[in-house]
Amino acid sequence: MIELVDIAWRVGEFSLSGLNCVVPEGKYSVLMGNTGCGKSTVVELICGLREPLSGQLLIGGEEVTLKPPGERNIGYVPQDGALFPTMTVSEQIGFGLKIRRRAEAEIEKAVSTLARELGLEKLLNRMPDGLSGGERQRVALGRALAVQPKVLLLDEPLSALDEDARDEMVDLLKRIQIEHSVTVLHVTHSSREAEQLADVVLRMEGGKIRVVE
Amino acid sequence: MAYESRMVTSILRALLGIVTRRNSRFWSLLVFVTAGYLLFIISMLWATATYSSPSDYFEALNSREIQHSVFLSLLTCSLTALLSLLLAVPIGYLLARKDFRGKALVESALDIPIVLPPMVIGLCLLILFQTRLGGLVDSVIPFTYTVFGVVLAQLVIGAAFAIRTMRGTFTQLSQRPEDVAMTLGCSRGSAMWRVALPAAGKGMVAAGSVAWARSLGEFGPVMVFAGSTRMKTEVLATTVWLELSVGELEAAVAVSLLMVFFAMVVLVAMRLAGERW
Numbered sequence: 001m002i003e004l005v006d007i008a009w010r011v012g013e014f015s016l017s018g019l020n021c022v023v024p025e026g027k028y029s030v031l032m033g034n035t036g037c038g039k040s041t042v043v044e045l046i047c048g049l050r051e052p053l054s055g056q057l058l059i060g061g062e063e064v065t066l067k068p069p070g071e072r073n074i075g076y077v078p079q080d081g082a083l084f085p086t087m088t089v090s091e092q093i094g095f096g097l098k099i100r101r102r103a104e105a106e107i108e109k110a111v112s113t114l115a116r117e118l119g120l121e122k123l124l125n126r127m128p129d130g131l132s133g134g135e136r137q138r139v140a141l142g143r144a145l146a147v148q149p150k151v152l153l154l155d156e157p158l159s160a161l162d163e164d165a166r167d168e169m170v171d172l173l174k175r176i177q178i179e180h181s182v183t184v185l186h187v188t189h190s191s192r193e194a195e196q197l198a199d200v201v202l203r204m205e206g207g208k209i210r211v212v213e
Numbered sequence: 214m215a216y217e218s219r220m221v222t223s224i225l226r227a228l229l230g231i232v233t234r235r236n237s238r239f240w241s242l243l244v245f246v247t248a249g250y251l252l253f254i255i256s257m258l259w260a261t262a263t264y265s266s267p268s269d270y271f272e273a274l275n276s277r278e279i280q281h282s283v284f285l286s287l288l289t290c291s292l293t294a295l296l297s298l299l300l301a302v303p304i305g306y307l308l309a310r311k312d313f314r315g316k317a318l319v320e321s322a323l324d325i326p327i328v329l330p331p332m333v334i335g336l337c338l339l340i341l342f343q344t345r346l347g348g349l350v351d352s353v354i355p356f357t358y359t360v361f362g363v364v365l366a367q368l369v370i371g372a373a374f375a376i377r378t379m380r381g382t383f384t385q386l387s388q389r390p391e392d393v394a395m396t397l398g399c400s401r402g403s404a405m406w407r408v409a410l411p412a413a414g415k416g417m418v419a420a421g422s423v424a425w426a427r428s429l430g431e432f433g434p435v436m437v438f439a440g441s442t443r444m445k446t447e448v449l450a451t452t453v454w455l456e457l458s459v460g461e462l463e464a465a466v467a468v469s470l471l472m473v474f475f476a477m478v479v480l481v482a483m484r485l486a487g488e489r490w
Contacts, residue, residue: 082389
């Protein structure tokens with residue numbers, strides 16, 4: 001579960017205060033809202049990439065407001081995947097475990113399991129430049145899942161994909177969420193994505209987040 | 214001779230190709246300006262290269278003093294390029310990634326060495342080392358009129374160019390991958406080290422090369438701050454001046470051509486590095 005309690009923040013001219021929201025445990029939640037309403041900033045606040053001016057942030061009941069991003073037990077997939085430009089697919093997926101100084105054998109096992117699950121076995125030695133949009137997103141997803149996060153934060157993960165790749169990713173995301181029993185917060189402005197994926201739809205409007213269904 | 218005329222012909226052909234494909238007065242005018250400028254540069258180099266015979270040049274380059282100057286130039290330029298990178302990477306990263314009050318002022322201040330007349334930089338350095346603090350530093354590491362002084366004089370300008378290049382490099386690299394690295398357990402510093410720096414390899418080669426090439430031609434600050442003592446602080450740029458001042462035009466031309474050669478090597482290396490990364 002992710003809880004935002006009376007969160008306030010300011011980015012340049014843009015500021016918000018009194019933001020409250022609960023993303024339920026083990027569900028696939030979709031956060032919708034118009035462009036520029038601050039959806040992505042909410043994700044960055046949960047990730048710890050931005051500091052709130054005030055308020056509390058809890059993940060799995062534990063307060064993480066002041067914790068660095070790496071200690072929040074989260075997985076983050078930005079819009080374009082944001083793959084590391086100089087690493088192979090295999091290195092990308094194993095990155096989080098390498099940072100955590102896990103044994104080489106454990107990293108290899110995790111990479112091959114995730115590669116199988118995400119259909120990346122044949123791409124493990126490829127660099128990001130040679131990957132399609134859908135492949136990039138699957139690598140980014142594998143990289144986030146490798147550290148077994150409690151929460152998966154997806155910031156418009158399907159917006160750069162063509163129709164076929166999008167449908168494929170929708171199936172994959174739903175399957176991954178169930179198999180890994182992970183709490184997902186998926187940010188989008190597409191109501192179609194919300195229909196296809198959401199257990200819970202949240203809408204951000206006028207600086208507030210409310211549950212739609 | 215045949216090689217040079219082939220090069221000029223192929224450049225002209227390439228330019229004329231633009232005109233025939235896009236046969237408009239506008240493109241013709243632009244091609245005319247470009248061709249005129251290129252012709253001017255090539256004529257300059259051609260006239261210098263053919264001023265005397267190759268045997269005269271080799272004889273001039275055989276002198277012990279000039280060979281020492283070549284060695285010292287290569288050594289100091291390489292050291293300067295390395296030190297410039299050590300400054301340019303953190304400063305460039307800070308400017309590209311962080312917004313802070315007075316940033317525009319800091320950026321302008323970092324460009325001061327680029328806009329100041331080189332001779333003035335030399336004079337400023339000399340005066341700085343006359344102050345109490347400068348004198349103290351000088352008593353530990355002697356800079357004034359030494360090889361260290363040559364490096365410091367080159368560094369002032371070389372680093373300014375390297376900082377500009379590194380800032381541009383980091384600005385072009387998206388910050389997102391570093392953000393993701395942080396969510397995976399990296400600190401900001403480790404994300405820079407593991408994600409941004411490997412991706413900035415091409416920029417670092419470019420920044421180092423620019424600093425190297427600028428240092429090679431640095432004359433004013435080196436002359437004023439480190440002097441031009443033969444076999445001690447004489448570098449190629451000062452050699453040209455020293456040889457000219459005693460009327461040894463062949464030697465001055467020979468050293469100039471050597472500098473042109475080094476500059477070309479750096480240019481080609483930058484191109485190759487750019488394609489590799």
